[in-house]
Amino acid sequence: MTQLEWTPEVDTTPIHFGSELGADQLYDKCMALAKNLWWSWHPEVTNLFRDIDPIRWRQLDHNPIALLREFTPERLSVRATEMVLHSRVNYAYRRLREYLEAGSTWASTNAGVLGAKPVAYFSAEFGIHESLPIYSGGLGVLSGDHVKSASGLGVPLVGIGLYYSHGYFKQHLNSEGYQHEEYIETRVENLPIEAATNEDGSPIMISIDTRNGRLLAKVWTLKVGRVRLLLLDCNVEGNRPEDRELTSRLYGGDERTRIRQELVLGVGGVKALRAAGITPGVYHLNEGHSAFAPLEVIRERMTDDGMSYEDAYRETAQSTIFTTHTPVPAGHDRFDGNLIEEHLGPLRDSIGLSHDGLMGLGRVHPGDNGENFCMTVIGLKLSRRANAVSQLHGHISRRMWRSLWPDRTEEQIPIGHITNGVHVPSWLAWQMQQLYDRHFPAHWQSRLAEPDLWQNIHNVEPGELWEAHNALKSLLLTFVRRRISRQCRRRGESDQMLEEARHLLDPNILTIGFGRRFATYKRANLIFSDLERVTALLHNTERPVQLIYAGKAHPKDEPGKRFIQEIANLRLDPRFRGRVAFLEDYDINVCRHLIQGVDVWLNNPRRPLEASGTSGQKVVLNGGLNCSILDGWWAEAYDGSNGFAIGKGTSHTDDKITDRRDAQYLYETLENEVIPAFYNRDRDGLPRKWIKMMMNSISTCAWRFSSHRMMMDYTRYAYVPAAGGLSVDMSTR
Ligand SMILES: *Cc1c(COP(=O)(O)O)cnc(C)c1O
Secondary structure: OOOOOOOHHHOOOOOOOOOOOOHHHHHHHHHHHHOEHHHHHOHHHHHHHHHHOHHHHHHOOOOHHHHHOOOOHHHHHHHHHHOOOHHHHHHHHHHHHHHHHOOOOHHHHHOHHHOOOOEEEEOOOOOOOOOOOOOOOHHHHHHHHHHHHHHHHOOOEEEEEEOOOOOOOEEEEOOOOOEEEEOOOOOHHHOOEEEOEOOOOOEOEEEEEEOOEEEEEEEEEEEEOOEEEEEEEOOOOOOOHHHHOOOOOOOOOOHHHHHHHHHHHHHHHHHHHHHOOOOOOEEEEEOHHHOOHHHHHHHHHHHHHOOOHHHHHHHHHHOEEEEOOOOOHHHOOEEOHHHHHHHHHHHHHHOOOOHHHHHHHOOOOOOOOOOOEEHHHHHHHOOOEEEEOOHHHHHHHHHHOHHHOOOOOHHHOOEEEOOOOEOHHHHOOHHHHHHHHHHOOOOHHHOOOOHHHHHHHHHOOHHHHHHHHHHHHHHHHHHHHHHHHHHHHHOOOOHHHHHHHHOOOOOOOEEEEEEOOOOHHHOOOHHHOOHHHHHHHHOOOOOOEEEEEEOOOOOOOHHHHHHHHHHHHHHHOOOOOOOEEEEOOOOHHHHHHHHHHOOEEEEOOOOOOOOOOOHHHHHHHOOOEEEEEOOHHHHHHOOOOOOEEEOOOOOOOOHHHHHHHHHHHHHHHHHHHHHHHHHOOOOOOOOHHHHHHHHHHHHHHOOOOEHHHHHHHHHHHHHHHHOOOOOOOHHHO
């Protein structure tokens, strides 16, 4: 067996703690593990928590603090003895300490300039684990993965976000298949967060003046491995009742709520950093929500260092990086002059800007009084370095914003791209990790972004890879049946429906997964464009297909909700019975099960509206194959041998024509490529060609679309140059 950092069995160092811990000591160590989200990407530690009480673990959304709080130290100690957990606790605790204290990391040799002046990474959401509901979807999960890779590589980084006491909604479908939203208050005492303190130890409280009163926020701090997050929370005494609700929901409320949340995130975020005694060398604005931040940095520089506005502007832009995620003009936040004046008025006074001067920073044409203030525009103007999130999205963004630089050609528009990636340890199934442990060199987890490492997948026996995949597929089907049964019970459905749910889906059938936000451009129902053709596929006697769906629609997105309804109700249609499942409440947990167990991950957005997409990258790690429109990351990943392309990477100006044509392409790809490759078996029952594609997918994509590679790119092409280190041009790499 090869040696791996994270396999307790191969650790030969003797444990000096003595085998049995005292009850209090054991409890404290478990709590210390639970209070750093490092545990969430270490299956050994996750399994340890699960083994304390598997049923409660599931019921409590995999929240170790909530679980431990149900135990006294004495009861925990009894349980630990029964389950032989003492040495596992000791081992995990020791690894965490070693991790936190490690002196030498990738960044200590590659990003020394960031040493004392960390990157401040602003994001409206962070998706780190399902037990911490401060994310809604892709943007949040990307931020979570970004932070985890910063920790893994030792990049000095502090995350700035908002604390949403009611998070994003939980989704339930009623018996008509219509989405209902439920907001549940999170209990602070069950979360791994603590009040952040000033340098003198008192709790941090920041205040922001508006034209119409003062806004206050307290600050929570949270540990994600070596990285710290600061989360601002407006639910404090001294705020007006409506302001105490300001940060309660993610993406809830109207424009006014939105600008106030963004004011707290950007301006409040800079103030929180300062109160915590952190002097960032780099400010990274992940999407436009936080783009007010540089204005506060300009104010600091003018007030503290006596700089002129021009100098402060230039220096701030030099240290600011802006990442755009939105390829549709309507997707960018815009505010009218009154909202801007009300909220940014006092700040613009203190930096000596007129109202028109400030508005001009948020306009493509500064003098155009008809133009609203756009967060992306100010983000682009106040940052020296800007990037899109895939190669194709880079082209789209340069074209979209070229009028900001009227005397440049499209290629000269200073928006580069760094393609998104995923945090391998968080998305990799335990069974696949074990397979890699057997065939990859020792310490492979410290080399995730190296292409050579992943070539080792070609040395694995096809049968072994196929077996690991099928074990995961069967776990997924168990999960789906359990969830669907629960959904049926909640809706009070008949015993017959419940019985059907218990036997839903078949492990021998080609299983296609589709999980993502139900924005209409993602066209969740594309495959149902031709009902006859799709039923013929699903019920083909030799080569059937089954589909698993999951996803939330934004509460105000009625067309998105109708898509959900259309698909959820197929279970009542005899033509689809038993072949289509809709899982409610898509979150990190549901996503993890889906991407680890499907044969094929379907992605059919209207090109080029998917800036990157990351769920398909998670699928790759676990041996699933992507079948996707050539959009976002897949446009640069697909090479003809590592998955399936739908269409040829074109789209028509008329959406109806595009949709009709893409539906044809989708059916053709499924009928002519996907289904035959899956069902063509050799004498051993193995789909050789398919398994070869699984291997190609892993070897070509796993390193390249990892968040470790992404973090290395940000560090080299953005963070280090912005901090005054050697400059590398993003566009010429
Ligand atoms: C990864 C992930 C996403 C992002 O998926 P896309 O491919 O960008 O749609 C969204 N939601 C959750 C819960 C995820 O884990």
